[in-house]
Amino acid sequence: MNSMTEMNTISSIKKKYKKKSRFKEIWKRMKKNRIAMFGLAIFAVIVFCTLFADLIVPYKVSLEQNIGIRLQPPSGTHWFGTDVYGRDIFARIIHGTRNSLVMGIGAVFVGISLGGVFGAVAGYYGGRIDALVMRVMDTIMCIPFMLLALAIVAALGPGLVNVLIALMLSMVPYYTRVIRSAILTVIGQDFIEAAKACGTPDRFIIVKHILPNAIGPVIVQATMSVGSMIIWAAAMSFLGMGIQPPTPEWGSMLSEGKDYMLYAPHLVIFPGMAIVLTALSINLMGDGLRDALDPRLKD
Amino acid sequence: MDEKLIVVKDLSVIYKTDEAIVHAVNKISFDIGRKETIGLVGETGAGKTTTALAILQLLPERTASITAGEIVYRGENLVTKSKEEMRRIRGAFISMIFQDPMTSLNPIVTVGEQIRESLEIHNHNNKNKNELEMRVDDLLELVGIQSRRKGEYPHQFSGGMKQRVVIAIALACDPELLIADEPTTALDVTIQAQVLALMAELKDKLNTSMIMITHDLGVVAQTCDKVAIVYAGEIIEKGTARDIFEGEKHHPYTIGLFGSIPDLEVEARRLNPIDGLMPDPTNLPPGCKFHPRCKSCMEICKTEHPALHSFGEHIIACHLYAKEV
Numbered sequence: 301m302n303s304m305t306e307m308n309t310i311s312s313i314k315k316k317y318k319k320k321s322r323f324k325e326i327w328k329r330m331k332k333n334r335i336a337m338f339g340l341a342i343f344a345v346i347v348f349c350t351l352f353a354d355l356i357v358p359y360k361v362s363l364e365q366n367i368g369i370r371l372q373p374p375s376g377t378h379w380f381g382t383d384v385y386g387r388d389i390f391a392r393i394i395h396g397t398r399n400s401l402v403m404g405i406g407a408v409f410v411g412i413s414l415g416g417v418f419g420a421v422a423g424y425y426g427g428r429i430d431a432l433v434m435r436v437m438d439t440i441m442c443i444p445f446m447l448l449a450l451a452i453v454a455a456l457g458p459g460l461v462n463v464l465i466a467l468m469l470s471m472v473p474y475y476t477r478v479i480r481s482a483i484l485t486v487i488g489q490d491f492i493e494a495a496k497a498c499g500t501p502d503r504f505i506i507v508k509h510i511l512p513n514a515i516g517p518v519i520v521q522a523t524m525s526v527g528s529m530i531i532w533a534a535a536m537s538f539l540g541m542g543i544q545p546p547t548p549e550w551g552s553m554l555s556e557g558k559d560y561m562l563y564a565p566h567l568v569i570f571p572g573m574a575i576v577l578t579a580l581s582i583n584l585m586g587d588g589l590r591d592a593l594d595p596r597l598k599d
Numbered sequence: 600m601d602e603k604l605i606v607v608k609d610l611s612v613i614y615k616t617d618e619a620i621v622h623a624v625n626k627i628s629f630d631i632g633r634k635e636t637i638g639l640v641g642e643t644g645a646g647k648t649t650t651a652l653a654i655l656q657l658l659p660e661r662t663a664s665i666t667a668g669e670i671v672y673r674g675e676n677l678v679t680k681s682k683e684e685m686r687r688i689r690g691a692f693i694s695m696i697f698q699d700p701m702t703s704l705n706p707i708v709t710v711g712e713q714i715r716e717s718l719e720i721h722n723h724n725n726k727n728k729n730e731l732e733m734r735v736d737d738l739l740e741l742v743g744i745q746s747r748r749k750g751e752y753p754h755q756f757s758g759g760m761k762q763r764v765v766i767a768i769a770l771a772c773d774p775e776l777l778i779a780d781e782p783t784t785a786l787d788v789t790i791q792a793q794v795l796a797l798m799a800e801l802k803d804k805l806n807t808s809m810i811m812i813t814h815d816l817g818v819v820a821q822t823c824d825k826v827a828i829v830y831a832g833e834i835i836e837k838g839t840a841r842d843i844f845e846g847e848k849h850h851p852y853t854i855g856l857f858g859s860i861p862d863l864e865v866e867a868r869r870l871n872p873i874d875g876l877m878p879d880p881t882n883l884p885p886g887c888k889f890h891p892r893c894k895s896c897m898e899i900c901k902t903e904h905p906a907l908h909s910f911g912e913h914i915i916a917c918h919l920y921a922k923e924v
Contacts, residue, residue: 426661490697490699494697494704494768497655497694499717499720
């Protein structure tokens with residue numbers, strides 16, 4: 301091999317390493333995962349619907365009642381049919397995206413962040429701090445999830461933000477447990493001790509060495525619970541604690557439609573599909589992200 | 600200049616469990632001068648690693664405690680330092696190489712970044728990013744790895760290469776003392792030789808003192824100036840490498856230790872180990888800790904703890920030498 305080409309390859313390799321940031325690298329690995337990209341594509345469409353809902357269909361269409369055309373099956377004028385008040389289901393689904401997505405993702409995201417902090421602190425420091433944090437969490441876990449969420453909303457008053465807070469707070473103990481156990485498996489490893497021997501501060505060890513190594517199961521858990529969060533939010537709305545009618549929201553559409561399921565199945569099929577698609581796309585993305593975060597899995 | 604870099608004096612460490620108290624280290628004393636290498640030699644469970652962790656103040660907080668003694672580094676007692684003060688010392692002035700390179704690197708962070716981490720934490724000269732990056736390159740080249748590989752992950756390196764990376768991390772901030780905890784145990788023999796040669800070379804180049812923890816006498820012979828033989832948490836014999844390897848007077852345990860090395864020139868059917876096991880550290884025998892296994896055991900050994908008998912720098916803790924001094 302002549303030395304010129306060798307030099308060239310070395311310098312190109314050098315460039316390759318210097319310019320690549322961590323995120324770019326993760327993205328590059330994720331791009332190779334077709335299923336994850338499929339999930340991302342669906343999710344992109346859903347986010348698009350959230351951002352440009354009014355361009356697709358004006359908001360007032362989703363509220364317009366017309367008893368004359370109630371419970372119509374899907375047709376050219378009403379793509380997804382009409383509901384029991386004659387409202388266009390397509391418009392309601394498009395405009396419901398925002399509320400449902402904010403509920404589902406928001407509750408999980410904030411819940412995980414809070415649970416992450418508690419779980420990390422409990423797992424890392426152990427001993428008394430661990431005991432204190434986990435006993436508080438256990439106490440909260442004793443109260444049935446739905447009951448706790450309802451109690452919080454009852455105290456704060458109904459509304460999107462309050463439902464979000466309620467769901468998030470009720471989820472925190474579960475995430476704390478998952479994250480704590482994930483961290484305990486990482487903490488016994490030698491490289492944590494090695495980092496300590498380098499004089500790395502605690503917060504740095506938690507953020508850089510422990511969390512990224514423990515994040516796998518947490519991401520899976522998180523993406524799985526987005527779908528169920530949407531359903532829980534729907535249940536709250538159904539009980540009159542969540543988003544107030546006539547604001548469109550997938551979950552409340554489901555519960556409104558359930559009485560007519562036999563005569564007009566499209567009332568539940570479409571909002572149901574919207575929830576399934578959202579949850580599915582996030583699950584696929586989460587799976588791909590989990591794999592992309594672990595450099596050992598790349599080939 | 601006969602200045603001591605670190606003086607360990609009467610160090611005792613115990614581990615408390617629910618069932619018992621483990622006396623891991625019992626009144627160990629040794630010192631290290633600048634540029635010196637001391638070897639701590641002993642069986643598994645003799646308290647070598649505990650001693651090292653005690654110097655770094657990295658003992659598990661919930662179970663271990665230092666019951667007595669002091670560790671004086673640059674005239675300051677490390678035992679009484681606060682956590683934050685110790686954190687500043689670790690990595691910058693005293694650093695450690697761990698036994699198993701396979702697990703002592705974070706699998707999801709590139710090796711370059713792991714080397715840079717230590718530099719960033721102890722960045723007292725406020726070097727900018729490019730300078731740090733260059734230092735990372737230098738360090739990798741120093742341990743014999745092409746700097747272009749710094750963007751790779753630990754699993755892309757072989758065991759010996761990983762140990763080189765670990766050494767690079769330990770040397771990142773030019774520490775004054777390097778504690779090597781069985782740095783070659785997890786490596787095969789050819790790589791062992793390479794890594795030892797590398798460490799010896801770097802130690803000379805960077806003027807670092809070193810504590811070499813090992814159970815391999817070959818490693819000690821190759822690298823150490825001074826040797827301390829540790830048994831059941833006590834130093835039973837210490838001296839220069841020459842004293843230990845060529846001296847005539849030895850502790851019976853040291854004799855047994857050397858006797859257990861297979862000799863190529865003597866035909867023997869079996870290895871020649873020291874009979875018995877290390878005493879249970881939760882229930883150490885009275886008198887000399889080695890007496891149940893000792894071939895030259897006397898009555899006095901069973902009741903009285905032997906005093907230190909010194910022959911110049913060579914110190915032996917055994918009743919056998921009581922009459923001679």
